Structures are given as C-alpha cells and as structure tokens.
Amino acid sequence: MKELSVAIVKSDFHGHHSGSWSNEWLKICDQKNIRHELVDWRKNGAFQELRKHNIVIWHYSHYSNDEMTFAPGILAALKDSGCTVFPDYPDSRHFDDKIIQAYFLEGLGLPTPKNYVLHSFSAVEDWLNAVGTFPIVAKLKAGSGASNVVLLRNKRQLMRYAKRMFGRGFNSKPSALFKIKSNASSSRSLRDVLARAKRAPEFFFSRRLAAGRGRERGYVYLQEFIKDVNYDLKVVVIGDKLSFIGRGVRKGDFRASGGGDLFYDRDLMSPALVKAGFDAYDALGSDCSGFDMILDPVTSRPVILEVSYGFSHTALMEAGGYYDRKGEWHEGQLNAPEAVLSRLIEKASDK
Ligand SMILES: Nc1ncnc2c1ncn2[C@@H]1O[C@H](COP(=O)(O)OP(=O)(O)O)[C@@H](O)[C@H]1O
Numbered sequence: 001m002k003e004l005s006v007a008i009v010k011s012d013f014h015g016h017h018s019g020s021w022s023n024e025w026l027k028i029c030d031q032k033n034i035r036h037e038l039v040d041w042r043k044n045g046a047f048q049e050l051r052k053h054n055i056v057i058w059h060y061s062h063y064s065n066d067e068m069t070f071a072p073g074i075l076a077a078l079k080d081s082g083c084t085v086f087p088d089y090p091d092s093r094h095f096d097d098k099i100i101q102a103y104f105l106e107g108l109g110l111p112t113p114k115n116y117v118l119h120s121f122s123a124v125e126d127w128l129n130a131v132g133t134f135p136i137v138a139k140l141k142a143g144s145g146a147s148n149v150v151l152l153r154n155k156r157q158l159m160r161y162a163k164r165m166f167g168r169g170f171n172s173k174p175s176a177l178f179k180i181k182s183n184a185s186s187s188r189s190l191r192d193v194l195a196r197a198k199r200a201p202e203f204f205f206s207r208r209l210a211a212g213r214g215r216e217r218g219y220v221y222l223q224e225f226i227k228d229v230n231y232d233l234k235v236v237v238i239g240d241k242l243s244f245i246g247r248g249v250r251k252g253d254f255r256a257s258g259g260g261d262l263f264y265d266r267d268l269m270s271p272a273l274v275k276a277g278f279d280a281y282d283a284l285g286s287d288c289s290g291f292d293m294i295l296d297p298v299t300s301r302p303v304i305l306e307v308s309y310g311f312s313h314t315a316l317m318e319a320g321g322y323y324d325r326k327g328e329w330h331e332g333q334l335n336a337p338e339a340v341l342s343r344l345i346e347k348a349s350d351k
C-alpha cells in the first residue's frame with residue numbers, strides 16, 4: 001500500500017457546530033502523526049485533490065442541501081478511483097431518508113415496527129380499509145430531532161395529513177418554535193438552560209443551511225405506534241463495538257429524540273437489544289450506524305425506528321464504555337470519529 005494519507009473534507013458545518021466530526025478527525029490525525037489534509041469540497045479542483053489521498057472522510061450533514069446533493073456521488077466516484085471512503089454506499093444510501101431505511105430494513109428482515117409507505121392517495125385509502133389502526137405515527141422521510149414526526153389519532157387527521165402530503169407538502173427544516181418548546185419541556189436545571197442557550201447559534205446555523213432543502217411531498221409514511229415507551233435508545237455500532245445514548249421523551253409527548261434529556265441506563269440494554277444492533281449493522285454492511293431503538297413492551301422485541309451515521313459523538317462518549325460482540329461491557333469511551341477512522345485505515349491497509 002502507498003503511504004497512508006487521509007483527506008478530511010471540510011464540510012459546511014466545519015467550525016460551525018460542535019456535532020461536526022472534522023475537528024475531531026484533525027485532532028486524532030495530529031496526535032497519531034497520520035498524514036492528512038483538510039480539503040474544502042467547494043474549492044476549485046477539490047476532487048483532484050481528494051483523489052490524491054487513499055482515505056477520504058466526510059461527515060456531511062442532512063441540513064446542507066448542497067452536501068446531500070453532491071457528497072454521495074463525489075464519494076462514490078472517489079471510491080471507484082481507488083479511495084477508501086466514509087460514508088460509503090451502505091451508510092449513505094439511506095441517510096436522512098426514513099422511507100429508504102424502511103425498505104432496506106424490511107428487505108433484510110430486520111426488526112421494526114410495521115411500516116407502511118404509501119405512494120398515492122388511493123394507497124392511503126386502501127390502507128384505511130385494510131389496516132386503519134389508530135393512533136399511527138406519520139413521519140416525513142427527512143429531518144431529525146423528532147421535528148417531522150407526528151401522531152395521527154383518527155381517520156380525519158390522516159386524511160388531512162394525506163391531502164397536504166399529496167398537495168403542497170411540508171417544509172422539513174427544523175422549526176424554531178418546536179426547538180424552544182422541546183428545550184422548555186426537558187431542561188432540568190439552570191445549568192442545562194444556559195448550556196442550551198450557548199448552543200442556540202448552532203441551531204440557527206443548521207436552520208439557515210436547511211432552508212435550501214426542498215419541501216417534502218408526494219408520499220405518506222406511516223409507522224405502527226409502539227405505545228407506553230418513555231425513552232428511545234440511540235444504539236451505535238462501529239466494527240466490534242456498540243454503545244448507546246438513552247433519551248427520555250418530552251413531557252406529555254411520545255417523542256424522545258432532540259429533547260435533550262439524556263441518560264445511560266445499562267439495564268435497558270438487554271442482550272437481545274445488543275444482538276439486534278450488531279445483526280442490523282452486519283446485514284446493512286455498515287461502517288458506522290446509529291440505530292434509534294426501543295423495546296416493544298407488548299412483544300419484548302427490540303425494534304429499529306430509524307438509522308443514521310450522523311449523531312452526537314460527544315453524547316455517545318458519555319456512556320463511558322461499550323459492548324463487544326459477546327455482549328460484555330468494557331469501560332472506556334467509544335469515540336465514534338476515532339473508531340471510524342481506525343476502521344477505514346484497516347480497510348485501506350487490506351487493499
Ligand atoms: N413507531 C414509533 N412508536 C413510538 N414512538 C416512536 C415511533 N417512532 C418514533 N417514535 C418516537 O419519536 C422520536 C422521533 O422519531 P424518529 O423516527 O427517531 O425521528 P427523528 O429523525 O426525528 O429522530 C423517537 O425518538 C421516538 O421517541
């Protein structure tokens with residue numbers, strides 16, 4: 001193999017958001033003396049520059065319409081020209097698209113609540129006749145932090161939602177009002193309130209970037225409602241390591257993500273759940289997956305609500321350890337950007 005060198009793509013979030021992984025990658029490469037370069041993907045000749053490296057890593061954000069449009073294709077072309085890339089197709093193909101996730105999870109026989117992807121108004125009417133169970137969860141395919149996830153309680157609400165989805169649709173960019181309400185319903189202390197206030201500019205930066213993303217319309221995506229669950233778990237798998245972030249639902253709500261009430265209760269991490277995380281990761285052929293999972297209280301089965309390679313690596317480190325494939329817990333933070341980079345170096349060395 002030629003001498004290892006890593007291109008860290010300067011994403012639109014670089015330097016603007018604490019959740020961006022590029023700074024972490026820069027730090028790790030510096031510490032480990034790995035030859036590397038930060039490359040601005042928007043600059044003239046970026047592709048030719050990226051091609052010179054044998055590893056290209058790009059933590060692009062679903063908030064950036066331009067990155068969502070171009071990053072997967074650029075990375076695919078780089079892969080074809082011999083680079084080892086992240087995210088590769090198994091992680092990018094369904095990124096920020098819950099509908100494609102639902103198709104992959106079903107196709108691979110992985111455990112989820114029942115998903116119903118309805119691509120026409122008449123399909124919605126057929127669903128009402130054939131299934132018609134309420135309440136039912138409706139999700140836009142794009143978005144995060146629970147901002148595009150709602151509960152429909154009856155036929156009237158579904159018909160109104162479907163008319164809108166097959167009409168002018170919804171804007172998928174995060175709502176400031178929802179964010180403020182979420183923070184208000186889950187901040188536990190003054191310190192918490194102040195910490196969140198400090199991150200407000202990051203939220204508005206994301207929101208400004210997301211303004212370029214199109215409206216969501218032309219489908220209705222429903223998911224069986226798993227009731228009486230007051231948390232969800234972000235279960236992250238990278239190679240042979242699995243860690244998690246527990247998130248409590250907002251007050252008087254069924255939605256956890258984006259609420260900011262984080263906890264790390266290992267009692268919720270049953271062996272079945274750990275196994276389901278590794279199984280899904282292997283089946284998808286992923287390098288790094290964050291699965292939003294809950295235990296269905298009726299069947300006791302772990303189910304996957306959504307999948308994403310992008311999540312807060314700092315919140316994950318707070319878990320303080322990780323499970324191995326035997327289900328044994330090890331102390332020592334799982335630093336996701338570092339683990340991904342190590343994995344890519346291994347892959348590149350095998351070439
Ligand atoms: N089918 C479901 N049954 C019960 N709760 C759900 C279901 N789907 C989502 N939720 C809740 O809503 C939250 C947001 O849903 P999710 O699909 O993860 O979207 P987002 O991308 O916004 O995080 C989850 O954190 C979970 O608490």
Ligand SMILES: [Mg+2]
Binds near residue numbers: 145146257292306
């Ligand atoms: Mg989620």
